[in-house]
Structures are given as structure tokens and as C-alpha cells.
Amino acid sequence: MEGVSVLILAPIGRDGPAAAEIVARTGVAAEVCRDFSALIDRLNGPCLAVIATEEGLFGQDLDRLANWARDQPAWSDLPFIILTSQIPLYRVATWRDALVASLGNVTLLERPVQSITLTSAVRAALRARQRQYDLRGLLGELEHGNERFRLIVENARDYAIIFSDADDLITDWLPGAASVFGWSPAEMIGKPVSNIFTPEDRAKGIPEQELGRAREEGEAPNIRWHVGKGGERVFLDGQTVALRNGNGTVRGYLKIGKDITERQRNEERQAVLLAELQHRVRNVLAMVASLVNRGDSGGSTGEFRERLSGRIAAMARTQTLLTRGTGLGVDLGGIIRDELLAQAADETRVSIVGPPMLLTPKAAEVLTLAVHELATNAAKYGAIGIPDGEVSVHWMRSGRDGQDWLEFEWKESGVPIEPESDRRRGFGTELITRRVPYELKGKGTLHLESDGLRCRIAFPVRDGESVLQTDVPAAFRDLEGKGI
């Protein structure tokens, strides 16, 4: 230890130089202090040991030395070698007891001291002091490691880290936990960790099961929804680890988990979308299979094929509208124009009047197909197909039984009707008179009047729900309702 020396306080006689010589022989530097005050000043620097004679200390303000000894850092316990003096015992006994007690690490050598005795005492003191310096180095490293650990732990804001005692009461609520869950350390320390579990999991005894598994297996996965201060759900992916005493008993637990709420929500939403896609595809195919088997089978295969592909095309148009954007609903005026356009209707003989209306996917699907049937029928047998025919389509909102209803009317005019003409009860008729009541809880009628067909469709409207909202599986909507 360069520049570090043994301090010597022996103001009277030959003892000072003699001690310095003995110290020098052990290979370390000796520094002789002039008086007690010089020793106290010098103690503020690094030193290996103190050799002092009693006459150098007697009568001095020993509290200064005692205070210094008491205030040493935790790793330090400076060795003192005290050489006794010839002061009469009755005068010195109490003083000596106090001195020995206040310095702590003291070796008392009675004079005259053999050289070998002092040498061995100095060597022992140096070894002990060397150990103390080694310990200081280790403590420094530990502190440095701790500091890094603390910085990591305190800045890992996506990680909830919670320590608890053997009863699972919180002892450390680290900043990550505070940022993930919203509670401050003051609010959580001393509370059971089970506070962050959902009420459902608490009712099922999940917190206890998790601790049991951690005790038995050392750790237990903790991958589930938790609940934060504002009642919001937080998804943690992590584990609970049992912390043990030297004798193997559990002294507490560490719970550490990454907040993956956002990712979990996205995954759940993706699962919903996938399920919905599957459902829709299957439903559409089932519907197409049903379309093939129903409706008018009269006419040639060519005619049947034309009707069928027209209906499938109308369904496809609704699907396009529905998937264009979520939450938009479908514009009724647009549907009607599209269907008439598809029949190449003369725009001057068509009037379309009605307020803007957004429809639910189901209502849009039924109405599109209904308008499609009406338009193809009008092109073939009615107002669109003859030179003087006119089509008037109008709709409005009205209140019925405290509910908002859509009242839709399709009226053709200028169509000569043969008195004996009899409409077949085909696909379109079934759609309007049976599917509307069944699926939309409404009413649909078709009447052949003196100058053309009149169709009325009315049903209660719900505000435009998006294609997703209507069909999000209930299990997932429940989750959303809980604020997940």
C-alpha cells in the first residue's frame, strides 16, 4: 500500500524511533506524529495502524479519538497498539479501561516490550488492516453493481417488479410496477400482492395457486390479465419466484412481468378478426349454396344462370360496401343508384328521394338484394323495360312504438297491367315478404296496382354498426366491456 503508513505517537524517550525501526523492518512506512493533535489530524488520511504510548495519550481529549473511531466507515476497524507506561496503577486503571473500550481494536503491550512482541503485534495489525482494505474494494464493487442494478430496475418501466414477504405482503414496489399499475409505492407497500389480480382470478384462488407452485417448484409462470389502479386491465407476461432463507424456508417472493397489454390486445383483436372472417366466408358460401337451390327454376338454364349470377353480384356489392370501412354503415341512396345503374335504367324516368340513412350490415344486405330483385323485375316486366314507365323510390324515418323505423317504398307507374296477370311467388317475393320480417323484424309487402308494382318495406333501424361491431364474438365483447 503505497503512501500509506503506520502512525506512531511516542513523544517521550526512545520509544518512537525504536517503534519506527521495527515497523520499517516489516516493509511498510512509519510516520511519527509530534503530539496528540498531529495524530488526530493525520487520522483523516489513510493509515494502516497506530502505535501509541500511554504517556502520549494521557491527559489528552480522548473523546476526539473515540469519536473518530466510532465514525469509521463500516469496513474499517483501525488497529491500535498501545504501549503501557509507568504511571501508577491506581491513577491509570479507570482511564485505561475507558481508552481500551473507546478505541475497539486495541492491543495493549506492557513495557518493557520485547522487539519480537512488537513485531508480531505490528504484523498482525497490518494483516488485519489489509483485509479491511480488501473488503473496502469488494464493497465498492458491490455498490457499483448495485447501482447498475438499481438503474436497470428503476428504468425498466415496462416491467412490473414487486417483492413481497412470506405472507405475500408487498415490501418493494419498484418504479416499473408503479408505472404499469398506476399505484405509488406508498399506496401498495404492506398490501397483499393479490390486489393486482382480477376479481375473477381472486375468486378462483389463482394468487394462492401461483404462490403454492412457486414454493414447490421455485417459480411459477404468471401470464394473465391483472388490474391496475383505475380498474384498467393489464396483461403481464412473467413469473413469480420464491425467495428462500439459508435454511430453505421461504422468506418472500419476487414477481416480475413484462407489460404486454398492447400486444395482447392486438392478438385478441386479430383472433376476433380471423374468427369473423372464417364465419363470414362460411356464411356467404352457405348462402350461395342456398341461393342455388331456391327461387324460380322456370325458364332455361341460361336464364337461371343469369338470375343467379345477378344475385351473387348484388351480394358482392354489399360486401364491398360493408368492408370499405368500419363504423361507416352503408348509404341507402348509393345502394339504390347502384342497382338501377346495373339495370341500365334511364335516369330521367327514375326518382330517388330520401334522407341520408346508414344501415346495419344485415339491413344493407337484405335491402340490396330486395332492390336488386325489384330492379331486375322492372327491367324485364315493368317500368324500366317499357318506354313510358317510371320508377319512384323514396324512404323516410318514422317513429313506431317508440322506435325509429325506416319506411321504404318502390313504386312503378306507366306500366299496363293485364287484369289476369298473376305474379309468381318467386325469389324476390319471398325475400320481401318473408326474409324482411324474419331477419329485420319488419314488414314487407308487394302489390300489383293498376299502373305498376308497389313494394313497401319497413323495419326498425339501429344506428349504423360497423361490420365488426355487429359480429364481434360475444366472448370478446365481454372482455372489451371490462375495459381490456
Next chain:
Amino acid sequence: MTSPLGGLSILIIEDDFYLADDAQQALEAAGAAVLGPVSNADDALELLARTRPDCALVDVNLGGGANFVSAEALQRLGVPFVFLTGYDESIIPAQFASIPRLQKPAARSALLAALAETARR
């Protein structure tokens, strides 16, 4: 013409008119008396309060997404039933693990066989 469902009263819960109508025709042709069809859980519950079918055909989607209200009511009443679903099987809750299920679109023969077996269990 065999009547695999002869003498059975069967409730149909299906929100799609065409699929409900198809099922009704298939079941009636097989000798069943059809209750409903109904398009939503409320109507199903109302009907079940008045009469008890021998079995039921339950569509998992009833307009508002996967909905198991009717299925729960049937289970409570001890009425056997078959699920018809366009969703993946994983969406069906564990409490219905023993309920037979058919994927849409289901073949008529598979539908009749599943109902006949369920009703006579």
C-alpha cells in the same frame, strides 16, 4: 322415403332466413315437426317458456356475434341440441364440450344424422 326424425319436434334457432328455411324444409321432409324457426335468442327463450322441443338446432351466430344464451337455456332445460357454426370450434365455451357441432355449410345428410342421434340419446 325414410323418416329418420319422424315424430320429433325440433326447434331451429338460426338468424339467416335462407339457412333457417333450408333447415326447416330438410327437417320436415325427414318427418320432424319444426318449432320456429326463430332468428334470435329472445324469441327462442319465449318459445321455450311455452313448449319443450325434443331437440334443437342452434346456430352459434345470432346477429350480435357468437352468442350462447339460447344454448345455455337449452342446457338448463335438458333439451339436447346440435350446434351449427361458421366459427372455428375453439370459440365454443368448454361447458358445451359434449355438444355435437356441425360446420357451415352442413350437408343435409350430416344434419339429419346428427339431429337423429342427439334426439335419441
